[in-house]
Amino acid sequence: MSLLLNIVDFDPKKPKKLTKVKDKDKVNRDHQNSKNGDEQLRKAEKKASKSKEKPEKAAQNNAKRKLSAASAATESPAPKKFRPEAPKGTAIRKKLSKTDEAAAGPASVAARAGNLEFKSVPAEQREKRQQLQTQQRHRQKTLTPAAGPEEPDWASVADCLQQEVKDVEKLFQEQLDMETRTAEMQNVFSGLAIKDCKDIHPYLVSLLTEKLGLEYFTKVQAETLPLVLAGKDVLIKTQTGSGKSLALLLPLVQQLQAVQPPLSRSSGTQALVLCPTHELAEQSHSLLQQLLRPFVRIVSGQLVGGVKRKSQKASLRRGLNILVATPRRLLDHLERSSRLHLGSGIRMLIIDEADRLAELGFERDVRRIVEAVCACGRRPQTLLCSATLTDGTERLAGLALSQPSCVSEEAALPASVQHFVLAAPTRMRLRALLSALRPALAAGHKAALFLPTQASVDFHHGLLSALLSDSVPLCRLHGNLAHADRIRAFREFASRGGSGLLVTTDVSARGLDLSRLSWVIQGPGEPQLYCHRAGRTARLGRPGRCLLLLDSAEVAPYLRLLTAPDSPGRGLRFAPVPAGRLMARCCPENFGQLTQLVADTEQLRALAEDAFVSTVRARATFAGDLRAALPMPHLGHLASSFCLADPPGVIAANARRRRHPEAAEAAAASAKTERRTSKVSAGRRVRTGGAAVDRLSEFASGI
Numbered sequence: 236m237s238l239l240l241n242i243v244d245f246d247p248k249k250p251k252k253l254t255k256v257k258d259k260d261k262v263n264r265d266h267q268n269s270k271n272g273d274e275q276l277r278k279a280e281k282k283a284s285k286s287k288e289k290p291e292k293a294a295q296n297n298a299k300r301k302l303s304a305a306s307a308a309t310e311s312p313a314p315k316k317f318r319p320e321a322p323k324g325t326a327i328r329k330k331l332s333k334t335d336e337a338a339a340g341p342a343s344v345a346a347r348a349g350n351l352e353f354k355s356v357p358a359e360q361r362e363k364r365q366q367l368q369t370q371q372r373h374r375q376k377t378l379t380p381a382a383g384p385e386e387p388d389w390a391s392v393a394d395c396l397q398q399e400v401k402d403v404e405k406l407f408q409e410q411l412d413m414e415t416r417t418a419e420m421q422n423v424f425s426g427l428a429i430k431d432c433k434d435i436h437p438y439l440v441s442l443l444t445e446k447l448g449l450e451y452f453t454k455v456q457a458e459t460l461p462l463v464l465a466g467k468d469v470l471i472k473t474q475t476g477s478g479k480s481l482a483l484l485l486p487l488v489q490q491l492q493a494v495q496p497p498l499s500r501s502s503g504t505q506a507l508v509l510c511p512t513h514e515l516a517e518q519s520h521s522l523l524q525q526l527l528r529p530f531v532r533i534v535s536g537q538l539v540g541g542v543k544r545k546s547q548k549a550s551l552r553r554g555l556n557i558l559v560a561t562p563r564r565l566l567d568h569l570e571r572s573s574r575l576h577l578g579s580g581i582r583m584l585i586i587d588e589a590d591r592l593a594e595l596g597f598e599r600d601v602r603r604i605v606e607a608v609c610a611c612g613r614r615p616q617t618l619l620c621s622a623t624l625t626d627g628t629e630r631l632a633g634l635a636l637s638q639p640s641c642v643s644e645e646a647a648l649p650a651s652v653q654h655f656v657l658a659a660p661t662r663m664r665l666r667a668l669l670s671a672l673r674p675a676l677a678a679g680h681k682a683a684l685f686l687p688t689q690a691s692v693d694f695h696h697g698l699l700s701a702l703l704s705d706s707v708p709l710c711r712l713h714g715n716l717a718h719a720d721r722i723r724a725f726r727e728f729a730s731r732g733g734s735g736l737l738v739t740t741d742v743s744a745r746g747l748d749l750s751r752l753s754w755v756i757q758g759p760g761e762p763q764l765y766c767h768r769a770g771r772t773a774r775l776g777r778p779g780r781c782l783l784l785l786d787s788a789e790v791a792p793y794l795r796l797l798t799a800p801d802s803p804g805r806g807l808r809f810a811p812v813p814a815g816r817l818m819a820r821c822c823p824e825n826f827g828q829l830t831q832l833v834a835d836t837e838q839l840r841a842l843a844e845d846a847f848v849s850t851v852r853a854r855a856t857f858a859g860d861l862r863a864a865l866p867m868p869h870l871g872h873l874a875s876s877f878c879l880a881d882p883p884g885v886i887a888a889n890a891r892r893r894r895h896p897e898a899a900e901a902a903a904a905s906a907k908t909e910r911r912t913s914k915v916s917a918g919r920r921v922r923t924g925g926a927a928v929d930r931l932s933e934f935a936s937g938i
């Protein structure tokens with residue numbers, strides 16, 4: 236309604252106003268969407284509590300309904316179904332025989348129908364429509380939507396979908412030849428040999444070539460280095476795994492080691508590196524420490540959450556020349572610690588994974604940090620890097636960069652990632668997952684499984700630990716773990732050479748370099764996220780594989796969205812993995828056994844219930860096109876995908892009881908009172924009539 240009013244008031248000279256209103260409406264809609272998950276759960280819960288309360292009553296009601304239906308059938312004829320009256324023209328069209336139509340031609344049919352203000356569809360059009368319908372039916376059967384005139388890119392995806400993966404075993408057992416994909420590697424590397432680089436200190440050259448074993452700069456490194464050394468602000472937007480971290484940190488170290496008089500602890504903080512997560516800060520800091528090895532007087536340190544402030548204050552007191560920090564903890568120190576002054580001499584500011592910083596809501600924090608850094612009137616040289624260019628990235632770039640040079644690449648993902656789609660009904664999702672994981676891990680691959688929520692990670696980690704053999708190391712990583720556990724899991728998995736599985740949320744989706752990861756398994760999500768997760772494999776032109784788990788009904792709409800011309804996944808090609816064959820061969824457990832396992836293990840059941848509830852909530856936050864492509868699945872089927880046999884309402888109530896035991900008790904008590912009062916009111920309704928009932932319900936609602 237508000238939108239309607241605003242459109243009526245719309246002044247063409249003020250187009251912005253309308254957009255704003257629309258945006259506001261969209262925000263409201265999205266807000267509403269996010270509520271929907273809870274609402275659906277609540278409804279399911281209510282339904283479950285009703286059926287749980289009165290199973291006998293429900294049975295009685297059913298019997299009554301059956302009885303009354305039977306008696307109605309004998310007593311009176313069933314009421315006729317409502318059929319809208321056909322317009323007069325339809326009857327006339329029916330009367331026209333096909334031969335008449337053919338003889339008279341479409342024009343005469345239209346003319347005759349025109350008298351009745353009713354237009355007939357020309358025969359050619361009808362034929363076309365029929366053809367389209369048969370095509371559509373065929374497409375649905377073969378999972379290969381053909382190219383429509385409005386979706387030209389879809390054709391390439393369809394081609395690829397037709398080439399079914401014939402040999403399932405080969406798909407997983409084939410060892411990825413990591414070192415010999417030189418063609419793809421040449422796409423990533425520049426022709427600039429590190430040993431020939433005259434722009435960096437000889438110590439750095441020998442460190443990179445001898446200690447780290449690098450030979451050539453990647454393209455992004457070769458392009459960024461001269462720009463930074465010339466003192467320019469730089470915006471880097473290149474595909475995942477192209478060596479951005481070194482492109483940012485190498486020129487930083489080169490600049491700082493050249494400062495005269497040489498820097499030492501007492502010189503104070505000279506550079507800031509902002510990262511969105513603990514793991515990224517850890518990764519950047521460890522690369523920085525390697526680069527600083529020849530320059531022992533330059534000292535770096537980390538300021539991230541989850542670590543005691545006291546120890547961080549102590550190192551600040553001793554003096555840190557380079558700070559690698561997450562925005563909130565840095566601000567915390569700026570506000571509370573007298574030891575940290577950014578205004579006095581920050582020479583360089585690096586903003587890593589800017590899109591993720593914006594997404595996590597750090598935009599305001601970064602703004603405050605930039606203001607604090609510029610407080611002395613001197614802008615630091617700033618480098619900003621992001622794998623994708625979102626609105627948030629652009630805002631941050633506008634805020635922090637001044638006349639930046641751009642180093643950018645079109646594609647978000649390297650061409651060396653192969654994309655597969657495994658379509659299975661939602662309730663079989665877990666079996667499909669197991670049957671994909673088993674052969675991959677058995678063949679010695681390293682895989683990462685991305686899940687939408689922390690609770691889902693906990694559940695899958697628990698279940699897979701029980702089901703997969705002990706020889707496969709499993710790691711779990713999400714934002715709700717203690718800092719030390721997060722870093723331990725990250726280090727352990729990142730440095731693993733052989734087979735292993737990381738079960739994680741999107742906390743690991745950006746920037747993390749999980750060495751030699753050959754499989755990424757994920758469910759549907761924002762197209763951008765798909766690319767970030769897939770980008771954890773196929774680093775530096777090496778081959779990698781990404782498996783997308785979808786419900787059969789989601790395949791066509793989701794792939795259409797993912798590969799749309801304006802999506803970061805445009806042009807991606809997907810090959811389907813035959814789910815039935817894979818499950819038959821690689822998942823000996825049937826659904827009943829899995830459900831039994833979860834039902835018998837109390838801890839696992841609790842994790843499954845929490846995972847189900849959190850997943851419903853996560854799905855409810857999908858907005859816009861994503862929501863249209865991926866409507867909420869059947870809640871019962873979704874519960875089955877967590878091996879839960881209870882109705883969704885019962886699961887939701889159990890999860891709520893565990894989370895808020897006191898609130899659940901209070902709710903149960905109030906429900907009891909409500910039931911009692913409604914019983915009373917029902918009794919009184921008969922005896923006392925409407926007014927008394929109203930008073931009673933008023934009184935009841937007051938309770």
Ligand SMILES: Nc1ncnc2c1ncn2[C@@H]1O[C@H](COP(=O)(O)OP(=O)(O)OP(=O)(O)O)[C@@H](O)[C@H]1O
Nearest residue numbers: 449451452453475476477478479480481746748775
């Ligand atoms: N010149 C080089 N030669 C060989 N290996 C390199 C070179 N530069 C970086 N690497 C290695 O390439 C891998 C990927 O680098 P990095 O993590 O910096 O990529 P990225 O572009 O930051 O990825 P993302 O987009 O995911 O953040 C790392 O293992 C890194 O050690």
